[in-house]
Amino acid sequence: MRALLAAVLLLGAVACGADAGTADGAWKPRGDVRMIVPFAAGGGSDLAGRALAAALEKAQPGLTVTVENRDGGSGAVGYSGLLGKKGNGNYLIATENAILSLPLSGQVSFTREDFTPVAKLAEDGGILVVKQDSPYKSCTDVVNAAKSARVTVGMSGAYGVDNVIFTMIEQKTGVTFQRVPFESGGELVPAVLGGQIQVALLNPGEVVGQLRSGDLRGLCVTTDERYTYPEFSSLATAKEQGIDVSYVQFRGILAAGGLDERERAYWEAAAKGVARTAEFQKWLKDNYLRQAELYGDDFRTYLGQVDTALAPVLKKPS
Amino acid sequence: MLDNLIMGFGAALTPVNLLWCFVGVLAGTVIGLLPGLGSTTGVAVLLPLTLSFEPLTALIMLAGIYYGAQYGGTITSVLISTPGEAASVVTAIDGYQMARRGRAGAALSIAAIGSFVAAIVSLVLLMAMAPPFARLALGFGPPENLAVMVLGLTTIVSFSSAGARLRGLAMAVLGILLATVGVDAATGLPRYTFGDVDLLSGLPFVQVMIGLFAVGEVLFQIRQGAAEPIRARFKDLMITRAELSRSKGAIARGSVIGYLLGCLPGAGSTLASFLAYGVEKRVSRHKDEFGHGAIEGVAAPESANNAAANANFVPTLALGIPGGATTAVLLGAFMMYGIQPGPLLFDEQPELVWGLLASFFIGNVLLLVLNLPLAPMFAQLLRIPYGYMYPLILVTSFVGAYSIDNNMFSVWVVFVFGLVGYFMKKFDLPMAPLVLGLVVGALFEKALVQTSAMGGGDLTIILTRPVALAVFLLAALLLAGPSLLRLVSRNVRHEEKEGV
Numbered sequence: 001m002r003a004l005l006a007a008v009l010l011l012g013a014v015a016c017g018a019d020a021g022t023a024d025g026a027w028k029p030r031g032d033v034r035m036i037v038p039f040a041a042g043g044g045s046d047l048a049g050r051a052l053a054a055a056l057e058k059a060q061p062g063l064t065v066t067v068e069n070r071d072g073g074s075g076a077v078g079y080s081g082l083l084g085k086k087g088n089g090n091y092l093i094a095t096e097n098a099i100l101s102l103p104l105s106g107q108v109s110f111t112r113e114d115f116t117p118v119a120k121l122a123e124d125g126g127i128l129v130v131k132q133d134s135p136y137k138s139c140t141d142v143v144n145a146a147k148s149a150r151v152t153v154g155m156s157g158a159y160g161v162d163n164v165i166f167t168m169i170e171q172k173t174g175v176t177f178q179r180v181p182f183e184s185g186g187e188l189v190p191a192v193l194g195g196q197i198q199v200a201l202l203n204p205g206e207v208v209g210q211l212r213s214g215d216l217r218g219l220c221v222t223t224d225e226r227y228t229y230p231e232f233s234s235l236a237t238a239k240e241q242g243i244d245v246s247y248v249q250f251r252g253i254l255a256a257g258g259l260d261e262r263e264r265a266y267w268e269a270a271a272k273g274v275a276r277t278a279e280f281q282k283w284l285k286d287n288y289l290r291q292a293e294l295y296g297d298d299f300r301t302y303l304g305q306v307d308t309a310l311a312p313v314l315k316k317p318s
Numbered sequence: 319m320l321d322n323l324i325m326g327f328g329a330a331l332t333p334v335n336l337l338w339c340f341v342g343v344l345a346g347t348v349i350g351l352l353p354g355l356g357s358t359t360g361v362a363v364l365l366p367l368t369l370s371f372e373p374l375t376a377l378i379m380l381a382g383i384y385y386g387a388q389y390g391g392t393i394t395s396v397l398i399s400t401p402g403e404a405a406s407v408v409t410a411i412d413g414y415q416m417a418r419r420g421r422a423g424a425a426l427s428i429a430a431i432g433s434f435v436a437a438i439v440s441l442v443l444l445m446a447m448a449p450p451f452a453r454l455a456l457g458f459g460p461p462e463n464l465a466v467m468v469l470g471l472t473t474i475v476s477f478s479s480a481g482a483r484l485r486g487l488a489m490a491v492l493g494i495l496l497a498t499v500g501v502d503a504a505t506g507l508p509r510y511t512f513g514d515v516d517l518l519s520g521l522p523f524v525q526v527m528i529g530l531f532a533v534g535e536v537l538f539q540i541r542q543g544a545a546e547p548i549r550a551r552f553k554d555l556m557i558t559r560a561e562l563s564r565s566k567g568a569i570a571r572g573s574v575i576g577y578l579l580g581c582l583p584g585a586g587s588t589l590a591s592f593l594a595y596g597v598e599k600r601v602s603r604h605k606d607e608f609g610h611g612a613i614e615g616v617a618a619p620e621s622a623n624n625a626a627a628n629a630n631f632v633p634t635l636a637l638g639i640p641g642g643a644t645t646a647v648l649l650g651a652f653m654m655y656g657i658q659p660g661p662l663l664f665d666e667q668p669e670l671v672w673g674l675l676a677s678f679f680i681g682n683v684l685l686l687v688l689n690l691p692l693a694p695m696f697a698q699l700l701r702i703p704y705g706y707m708y709p710l711i712l713v714t715s716f717v718g719a720y721s722i723d724n725n726m727f728s729v730w731v732v733f734v735f736g737l738v739g740y741f742m743k744k745f746d747l748p749m750a751p752l753v754l755g756l757v758v759g760a761l762f763e764k765a766l767v768q769t770s771a772m773g774g775g776d777l778t779i780i781l782t783r784p785v786a787l788a789v790f791l792l793a794a795l796l797l798a799g800p801s802l803l804r805l806v807s808r809n810v811r812h813e814e815k816e817g818v
Contacts, residue, residue: 040358040643041358041359041361041362041643041646041647042358042362042640042643042646042647042649042650043646046362046650047650047653050365050366054366068724069359069362069723070723070724070725071519071723072516072518072519072723073500073501073515073516073518073519074501074506074518076515076518077515077516077518077519077723077725080515080516081725105506107501107506107507107508107518108515109515150774152771152772157506158501158505158506159506178771178772178774179771180460180768180771180772181503181504181764181767181768181771182768183503183764186639186640186646189638189639190455190456190633190637190639191459193456193637193639194456194457194458194459195456195457195459196459196460196768196772197772205653208658208660209638209658209659209660209661209662209663210637210638210660210661212658212660212662213660213661213662215637215661286653286654286656287653
């Protein structure tokens with residue numbers, strides 16, 4: 001029975017191509033809304049997409065939001081899929097920093113301008129971690145060690161947040177890290193636990209179990225201020241340790257490009273309802289996220305600012 | 319441990335948990351059956367439905383989907399050469415040949431029995447020493463993975479029949495070349511994508527294999543003209559005593575290979591099934607039958623993929639690290655129920671962990687009870703004239719491919735590789751080495767790049783890793799061993815002659 005349901009849900013994805021309705025006055029999506037997750041099931045983006053979809057349904061009774069994983073190309077496949085839905089108000093994407101880093105890589109045909117910013121809802125920070133028997137006690141130790149010896153760091157992908165932060169540290173301090181490429185943050189935890197790499201940068205939710213058990217040690221956080229969650233409040237920021245770097249991953253919602261005023265207004269209002277749902281708050285707490293809301297044009301401005309900051313970091317040395 | 323086990327069974331044997339365990343394994347079997355719809359997607363889709371459950375009940379059901387899918391994936395592999403799960407690709411080689419000879423019932427039975435035995439073996443190992451095993455597996459880094467991939471590549475020889483070594487090798491190389499399509503892990507630059515966004519993540523393996531095996535087979539059969547439906551008497555559908563005893567060794571070896579590879583974070587049941595098949599062909603006394611319906615060729619990979627699925631829980635439960643894609647989704651589920659996965663899980667949530675493990679026993683018994691009587695029934699499906707089966711297989715293949723990621727690109731991949739599969743069959747080129755090359759090629763390159771990065775561009779780092787060295791040595795032995803043996807035995811004979 002449940003299996004049947006799963007099959008129907010998936011086959012439903014084939015059949016559904018519902019268009020946005022255009023009733024008088026306020027716009028409302030007609031039929032199912034699709035929330036694209038540009039990464040595979042199980043990762044941070046997937047959790048975000050599913051939580052935000054559930055919260056949207058709760059905030060807008062009668063709305064059905066179906067999550068669809070379209071992973072590949074570090075997120076490029078999912079965003080390209082949404083690119084083809086221009087003007088269709090029934091399509092959303094669970095967005096994060098890849099929307100900025102992918103266009104900067106020069107390998108994709110879209111930019112942030114091709115989509116409609118709906119809301120930024122949360123921020124996910126990074127923790128530099130080492131194995132418990134590592135000699136490094138702080139991020140300063142890591143930087144100092146890298147001045148004279150080879151320090152291996154994990155990289156969850158060429159456009160990942162960890163690569164951005166390690167590059168920022170390199171540019172500020174003049175050191176060079178030896179990057180070992182992996183395919184996801186999930187692969188980094190065993191690599192640093194097994195001593196295959198010396199340092200990794202991970203989201204709090206990814207390492208809280210290993211930090212509590214003492215298998216991993218946190219060195220510093222890359223957020224602007226310390227965490228308020230008790231599990232991480234003792235960790236100093238990189239800035240406190242004299243490394244002037246801060247960068248977070250934002251989590252939010254984009255809609256397809258080319259929407260009219262009423263469609264944009266609907267989604268902004270819906271997103272504002274999201275932050276008040278229990279589903280949303282539970283997702284924040286479970287994943288140690290920081291609530292950070294920006295809607296519509298404010299979100300657009302934020303994206304522009306981060307883009308400007310990111311450009312010199314991701315520019316390939318010629 | 320006995321106390322824990324009793325506590326676990328106590329927790330798992332409540333009527334509610336039993337019911338959802340049954341629902342889970344049944345759902346898993348169906349999800350495994352449908353090509354394209356794998357256990358990862360299945361668990362992710364059904365996860366929200368369990369949010370109102372008790373955590374243990376929910377996890378029992380979700381885990382049931384996972385290992386149930388390992389049973390279900392076999393059925394279509396054997397009957398219509400369309401693997402329902404990536405880990406069942408190898409089973410299609412000999413399983414489908416068995417079906418063509420009227421032994422589909424036996425193939426499905428041995429798959430169920432092998433899966434069951436493997437599950438029990440791996441569960442006992444899992445319960446007895448998950449934490450120490452998980453620690454050991456952590457030492458297994460890129461250099462060791464590189465060695466295992468080389469070992470995997472040496473089994474290519476096993477996937478081509480004796481007279482067709484060169485063809486097998488050529489197809490393996492083609493597979494490795496196809497694996498280079500996509501974003502290069504080291505630099506993030508695209509290779510051979512021709513500006514196409516969908517190709518950035520490489521050729522999707524499951525879609526390629528649906529095209530090659532299912533669509534290719536249908537096209538080939540159509541050209542052959544109306545094939546006779548397989549009319550097996552009910553008696554012939556049962557597995558024989560001889561077949562059972564032939565499979566014993568294969569099941570044992572498959573279980574061990576599957577367990578070992580499953581413990582490693584990242585290495586999956588697909589690779590385990592390929593390796594088990596390769597090893598089995600090496601050691602079997604019926605080498606010539608492989609590729610033409612050897613029952614060991616079904617027993618070994620099916621045992622291996624189920625053992626690996628269970629062993630995937632070793633890093634997941636003991637360290638809070640996903641063993642594979644499906645366990646990654648399950649880890650997400652843990653958090654949704656407010657349970658923090660990690661090294662402390664065994665101590666902090668004993669009832670949950672042991673209840674879950676006990677439910678694996680129950681679930682696998684249910685699956686065996688479910689699958690054994692169903693095997694002959696499913697085999698009866700082959701009585702349907704092929705004229706009716708072709709459109710059904712084609713529709714399932716294309717819809718299945720689309721449902722993987724709701725992307726037309728997948729459908730085109732299936733279409734193109736269907737044509738490729740047809741011509742490969744026509745020119746008698748073996749497909750399994752191509753698939754192996756595609757799977758192992760990508761993993762091989764990744765391990766190579768990582769190993770090189772760890773050593774700062776210097777591969778001699780391998781020399782400092784004893785485990786990696788040992789596996790490399792094993793690979794070299796496997797490759798050169800048979801020739802060396804022949805050389806030695808010829809010399810011995812030579813000397814004997816001279817002595818006379």
